[in-house]
Amino acid sequence: MKWFSKKKDHRIQDDENNRLRKSHELFNFRRIWLLSFLLTSGFAIVPVIFFAVIDYNVTERLMLSETVSRTMRLTSNTWRSVAFYLNERQSALQFIVKENSYEALNEPRRLAEILENLRQCFGGFTDLGVIDSDGLQRTYVGSYPLRGKNYSGQKWFENVVSRGSFISDVFLGFRNVPHIVIAIKHRTGDGKFYVLRATIEHNLSRILSEINTTFQDKMKVDSGRETDVFLINQTGIIQTESLYFGKVLEKNRIPVPEVSDETKVVESKDQHGADLIVGYRYIPETPFILMIVKDKERLMKPWQQSRLELIQYLAISITIIILWILGITTYMIRRLKEMDKRRVKYLHMAEYSNKLASIGRLAAGVAHEINNPLAIINEKAGLVKDIFHFKKEYREDPRLMGTMDAILNSVERCSRITRQLLNFARHMNVSVQQINLKSLVHEVLSFLTKEAEYRSIDVVVDIKEDIPDFESDRGKLQQILLNIINNAFASMKTGGSVTIRAMAVPDSRVQIEISDTGCGISQENLRFIFEPFFSTKTEAGGTGLGLSITYSLAKELGGRIEVESKIGKGTTFMINLPMKLEKKEQSDASTASG
Amino acid sequence: MRVLLVDDEEELVSTLSERLKFRGVDSDWACSVKDALSKAEQNIYDIAVLDVKMPETDGFKLKRRLQESYPKMKFIFMTGHGSDNYYHIGSAETGKEFYLVKPVNIEILIEKMNDVLQKQGGV
Numbered sequence: 001m002k003w004f005s006k007k008k009d010h011r012i013q014d015d016e017n018n019r020l021r022k023s024h025e026l027f028n029f030r031r032i033w034l035l036s037f038l039l040t041s042g043f044a045i046v047p048v049i050f051f052a053v054i055d056y057n058v059t060e061r062l063m064l065s066e067t068v069s070r071t072m073r074l075t076s077n078t079w080r081s082v083a084f085y086l087n088e089r090q091s092a093l094q095f096i097v098k099e100n101s102y103e104a105l106n107e108p109r110r111l112a113e114i115l116e117n118l119r120q121c122f123g124g125f126t127d128l129g130v131i132d133s134d135g136l137q138r139t140y141v142g143s144y145p146l147r148g149k150n151y152s153g154q155k156w157f158e159n160v161v162s163r164g165s166f167i168s169d170v171f172l173g174f175r176n177v178p179h180i181v182i183a184i185k186h187r188t189g190d191g192k193f194y195v196l197r198a199t200i201e202h203n204l205s206r207i208l209s210e211i212n213t214t215f216q217d218k219m220k221v222d223s224g225r226e227t228d229v230f231l232i233n234q235t236g237i238i239q240t241e242s243l244y245f246g247k248v249l250e251k252n253r254i255p256v257p258e259v260s261d262e263t264k265v266v267e268s269k270d271q272h273g274a275d276l277i278v279g280y281r282y283i284p285e286t287p288f289i290l291m292i293v294k295d296k297e298r299l300m301k302p303w304q305q306s307r308l309e310l311i312q313y314l315a316i317s318i319t320i321i322i323l324w325i326l327g328i329t330t331y332m333i334r335r336l337k338e339m340d341k342r343r344v345k346y347l348h349m350a351e352y353s354n355k356l357a358s359i360g361r362l363a364a365g366v367a368h369e370i371n372n373p374l375a376i377i378n379e380k381a382g383l384v385k386d387i388f389h390f391k392k393e394y395r396e397d398p399r400l401m402g403t404m405d406a407i408l409n410s411v412e413r414c415s416r417i418t419r420q421l422l423n424f425a426r427h428m429n430v431s432v433q434q435i436n437l438k439s440l441v442h443e444v445l446s447f448l449t450k451e452a453e454y455r456s457i458d459v460v461v462d463i464k465e466d467i468p469d470f471e472s473d474r475g476k477l478q479q480i481l482l483n484i485i486n487n488a489f490a491s492m493k494t495g496g497s498v499t500i501r502a503m504a505v506p507d508s509r510v511q512i513e514i515s516d517t518g519c520g521i522s523q524e525n526l527r528f529i530f531e532p533f534f535s536t537k538t539e540a541g542g543t544g545l546g547l548s549i550t551y552s553l554a555k556e557l558g559g560r561i562e563v564e565s566k567i568g569k570g571t572t573f574m575i576n577l578p579m580k581l582e583k584k585e586q587s588d589a590s591t592a593s594g
Numbered sequence: 595m596r597v598l599l600v601d602d603e604e605e606l607v608s609t610l611s612e613r614l615k616f617r618g619v620d621s622d623w624a625c626s627v628k629d630a631l632s633k634a635e636q637n638i639y640d641i642a643v644l645d646v647k648m649p650e651t652d653g654f655k656l657k658r659r660l661q662e663s664y665p666k667m668k669f670i671f672m673t674g675h676g677s678d679n680y681y682h683i684g685s686a687e688t689g690k691e692f693y694l695v696k697p698v699n700i701e702i703l704i705e706k707m708n709d710v711l712q713k714q715g716g717v
Binding site: 380 | 603605606609610612613616672673674675695696697698699700
């Protein structure tokens with residue numbers, strides 16, 4: 001049970017470590033990217049859309065009010081003309097009845113003369129008739145056989161009798177042709193009265209269009225289409241020809257606008273539901289309502305064109321903004337990610353050198369404590385040996401002398417170990433020396449030839465002749481090579497080979513490769529091999545310090561070490577060193593591990 | 595040549611002193627600063643071999659005091675301590691080659707003594 005809980009603790013700690021590593025490595029960059037992209041584009045695009053909408057509405061309203069006021073102007077000008085036209089004719093008739101006696105008017109020749117004069121001076125008159133107070137047409141000039149017709153039952157006659165003068169709306173009458181009637185009641189001296197009646201056929205629309213020619217032209221230019229100008233009566237029957245809303249005497253398809261004394265412009269819809277702008281005016285003392293109808297959609301066409309342009313501009317600017325923000329955001333986040341990666345790397349390096357430093361301090365402490373008693377053993381044993389030396393019987397006893405030598409050798413061995421530990425901690429000033437790599441390698445190998453022979457390991461040295469002597473720290477380089485070659489030996493049982501290659505590489509550096517045909521290192525272990533106390537041969541007495549020391553030594557020399565390995569095939573260490581030691585790297589190295 | 599050995603480990607200095615005598619090096623030893631200073635007053639020493647870490651003081655301070663009084667005296671440090679800091683100070687005081695880490699082979703020590711005597715100048 002105890003074992004179990006211990007194991008569990010261990011696992012929890014591992015998880016914790018993983019989580020920690022992950023947490024200081026990863027912001028969620030995808031999320032940050034998305035968030036900053038959305039926020040930035042939101043802030044950039046919302047005002048653009050806002051102003052576009054405002055502009056859109058303002059322009060539309062402006063356009064509409066422009067149209068409305070233009071329609072208003074057209075309507076009031078037109079009604080004035082129409083009213084004037086009718087008034088003028090009414091006055092002409094008034095003049096005739098005042099100027100001529102009843103008898104004179106009943107003279108057909110005279111009446112025909114008057115009609116001819118009217119036509120010449122005013123135009124528009126079709127015929128002329130005199131009707132007595134009983135409604136009987138006494139005299140008639142015109143192209144219809146209407147003499148003797150009795151109008152007493154007709155609405156217009158009743159109206160003229162009651163009002164004195166009257167303008168009718170369009171009707172067919174006896175002649176069965178649409179026309180309007182302008183009639184004047186005139187009292188004769190004997191208390192009786194008669195009515196002078198004139199008709200205008202068809203002409204009204206022509207007149208309307210003549211009146212409006214100037215406006216029409218203007219409108220054509222403005223809207224690219226004729227405005228529909230026509231008259232209706234108060235029941236909605238069309239009085240003059242309309243372009244789009246029916247023929248004369250048909251029912252108008254637009255509802256009759258509400259009664260008003262003023263010119264008005266309203267929005268309406270036709271039977272298909274299309275929007276219309278309708279200007280209208282009740283023409284006083286006539287049954288007519290002047291209607292000016294414009295197709296809103298067509299009027300707004302130029303506006304729609306500009307609306308389309310507005311939307312296009314909007315779309316283009318939004319696209320550009322989004323692309324820009326996309327680019328910037330992606331760039332920034334990528335930079336951030338890179339920085340973070342670098343930060344994690346530095347953190348990792350700092351952690352690593354901290355670890356090395358504390359282990360260094362520990363090692364130095366231990367070494368110091370051991371060195372002092374070791375020194376005493378050294379001196380005591382040395383003294384004993386010295387004393388033996390002076391006595392002949394002892395001096396010649398090989399067992400005694402051998403034992404003393406064994407003690408002294410063991411002290412020497414111990415001191416080598418403590419010195420190695422001290423070296424790990426202490427960074428001796430890099431003492432720069434000219435180094436001949438070939439001789440250095442052979443020096444190192446001289447320590448190992450015995451072992452190589454004994455274990456029948458083949459050592460191949462291939463050092464290119466073109467490597468110049470270079471500057472480095474001899475002791476450290478020796479130690480690096482020794483450690484790695486030792487490791488290579490350790491990875492093989494018996495047989496196999498170690499190859500040491502060296503070549504000059506660009507940037508005035510030297511590359512030394514040490515390959516073995518040993519057991520290899522698994523990928524997962526490869527990550528840890530430079531970590532202190534990581535060892536796969538703990539049972540075989542490895543301290544796990546060798547490669548860690550090697551790593552920091554190489555760093556001090558301004559170099560780097562890389563490893564490639566395949567399980568069962570062997571391992572290659574690649575040491576890359578500068579040919580000149582830089583001061584900066586030295587101080588870096590000593591602060592990193594001091 | 596006359597040598598003063600200073601170390602708080604009596605066993606070490608006494609033995610070392612004895613061994614040096616066998617090899618013809620006249621040597622005295624002291625286990626404390628006080629002891630060392632009084633020995634230096636009584637005799638003239640060519641070389642002082644000092645431990646770096648001692649209970650009351652460190653070897654560097656002792657070296658400076660001795661040097662003040664006896665400017666001709668030469669110094670060798672012998673320490674079990676390998677820390678960077680001490681190493682730098684020690685090397686600066688006597689030179690790198692006279693900063694030795696225990697245990698020291700006696701033949702090497704004698705060699706260093708001869709070397710330090712031949713060194714020119716006070717430091």
